[in-house]
Amino acid sequence: MTLSDNALLTDLYQMTMAQAYLEQGMEEPAVFEFFVRRLPPHRNFLMAAGLSQVMDYLSTLRFTSGDIAWLAQTGRFSPTLLRYLEGLRFSGSVDAMAEGTIFFPNEPILRVVAPMPQAQLVETRIMNLLNFQTMIASKAARSVLIAEGKPLIDFGLRRAHGAEAGLYAARASYLAGFAGTATVLAGKEFVIPVFGTMAHSFVQAHKDETESFTHFAQAQPDNVVLLIDTYDTEAAARKVVALAPSLQAKGIPVKGVRLDSGDLADHARKVRKILDEGGLPHATILVSGNLDEYRLRELIRSRAPIDSFAVGTAMTTSADAPSLDCAYKLQEYAGRPCRKRSEGKATWPGRKQVYRERTADGQWAYDLLTTISDQHRGDGLLQPVMRDGRLIAPLPSLAAGRTRAAAQLAQLPSALQQLEPASPYEVRISDALHTLTNRVDKGG
């Protein structure tokens, strides 16, 4: 079963509504925008990610004959809908913020303009893709901001929420500035550097810890990073020191050790001393084990001699905020702007643009949310990506997105770079947008 490009990966109501639209001949252009209503607790900003997967989805959306046959046998759908789905190709337009762009609540990061049934059908998967990668990039960026340049590696696949979550978390965290991932498939699919050491089971499978180190070194002579906490961390560090000369004689350098349990800062100091005194000053220390940005900051502040960090579950699941309060909302139909006024969920109507206003010396001052027709100098953050179902140009590569993300994080006001909640960055609503909203509410 190929999950990721299955057109049936949607909510039932998308199909029932499409059927109703078709029966009423409501195929005029609909404008939907994807945005986040509120920042999650403990977040000062968000980072756009997942656009590449959304464009893949829209470009390849097809209902197979098997899908159509299955839908038909449910007895829920009209022949009109089934014929429509059979021939469906996404023919709409998309404008979006580039991946790696920092954004704030109520700012659309993606706008879809398409015949209503199409624009509606793609809602679920677009949200599913953008919510996840944006959430992960936004979480991972927090670790990047406080790591002082030390390499961070994604170790989260085993507790990611399924296959796609693991793969896309590797992608989104690399976009945000991680150095790489342990997930092999992410290396193949996205050209992300892949890292790995050894597991406790490897040590346990041997009767003797030193023998396990020797075997691993012989099998991976270019990447000898030894896991030393299976039994007694410092004792194992001394075994590494004792073993290193004989490995070196065979041309196998010990590149480093990994610590995965206990007081990591304390173990790192003791192990560093053992390695230094044992003639291994260049062997690095990688730590792992329930790390998140707060633990990372503690370890960094402690000045423990740690060279790199593997971050797993907390990042891959965005454990403290495992979803975004995101929405994909109708903003205009058949040329008529509209908005939702449900309690606590009201939205700004119409097609919108976001401008990042700067101070005289180039600092970020505030963002301006306005209508697309509002005259304004400078480039808006949403740029054309697709027209008539075709990409205007190839999307920026993941590497280019990573460069953009790094530049954005460097420009981010310093208060927003902290882990603790700061005063919200101002998103100013333009006069033009206020005027439009009033007009819509009056039914004008």
Added chain:
Amino acid sequence: MTLSDNALLTDLYQMTMAQAYLEQGMEEPAVFEFFVRRLPPHRNFLMAAGLSQVMDYLSTLRFTSGDIAWLAQTGRFSPTLLRYLEGLRFSGSVDAMAEGTIFFPNEPILRVVAPMPQAQLVETRIMNLLNFQTMIASKAARSVLIAEGKPLIDFGLRRAHGAEAGLYAARASYLAGFAGTATVLAGKEFVIPVFGTMAHSFVQAHKDETESFTHFAQAQPDNVVLLIDTYDTEAAARKVVALAPSLQAKGIPVKGVRLDSGDLADHARKVRKILDEGGLPHATILVSGNLDEYRLRELIRSRAPIDSFAVGTAMTTSADAPSLDCAYKLQEYAGRPCRKRSEGKATWPGRKQVYRERTADGQWAYDLLTTISDQHRGDGLLQPVMRDGRLIAPLPSLAAGRTRAAAQLAQLPSALQQLEPASPYEVRISDALHTLTNRVDKGG
């Protein structure tokens, strides 16, 4: 790209370790067990789920020629490993708890016995599959326990962590007792009932709310559930009442309404009154919008006239505990029991079995964790599933798992059925297991 059955969906170190094992001729049987170390906060029990997907994975595990070519060009792997992977078929044995079984910390729910390189290679994906579905079933069961039999529906796909998370959350929540899902593909793949209503965008796309209701009813005459909170909930309920006779005259009954915002209990009461007084006493009220088991309990306790509940993000992401502290640990190699003694992560060695001990009147008394060779009356919870890479018998269907889950929840001690943390259910360690552990620690 087919994600879900890709053999490269694993951690790099599984491959480097496999290479080391092969080079040392360490292909003796290895025994790994999957278990959860600790309950997440706010959980009194766990429910096993995901075995079916694990068995699919093991049964179909193949490295394609493309996988091998990609691994070769990385320059990291020996010809020995690449040849091995090319011909790899999982040839091991699996014992497991049936899906829907309730279990507790330190109890293995799955045991793999296979030649070491195989048993190691499958670690990452087995954990990825069992962690997620078990976490979701355990979370969803809490809502089932307090819903007093009212139908619960999974609405979570849009904020699930990718495609597979959405699909498997639909499956795991149905296993735990949900009535169905909005995810169409879950209906097709797992024969789960699919539910859906309409979205706010449908109402907004019309100039008039009543017109939107009419159009929807005409398109879905057998399933008229109208969303009434887009602008003013009670006003919309009155519009439904006014519209109903003309729809009824065409043979289209209004089956119900959905509320998605505001004070749901208050709106439900007012809407119920409007519907009752308007001649629609049989029209049901479905509520949705940021529900979790606590909100659900409040609504149930309020005796608000709500007929069914759609539960989304909080369940699909297991928002309050988005991962389990789970492990897949080596317990024996080449006939020699072993265990990990890392600080805070020590494990019980050897092949183990779990017995659910009962009182004279059939109540659950405690669980006994013991060695597999310990003589004990009754059936253990782990039962043979696969031998020599082949399923012993077809796995129980999802429907059978759901029946088992319901029976388990009914038997669960009442203190553990509450949402608040109860005294932990006792998992007693047998004398035989203590004796084995002492022997292993002495290196015997």
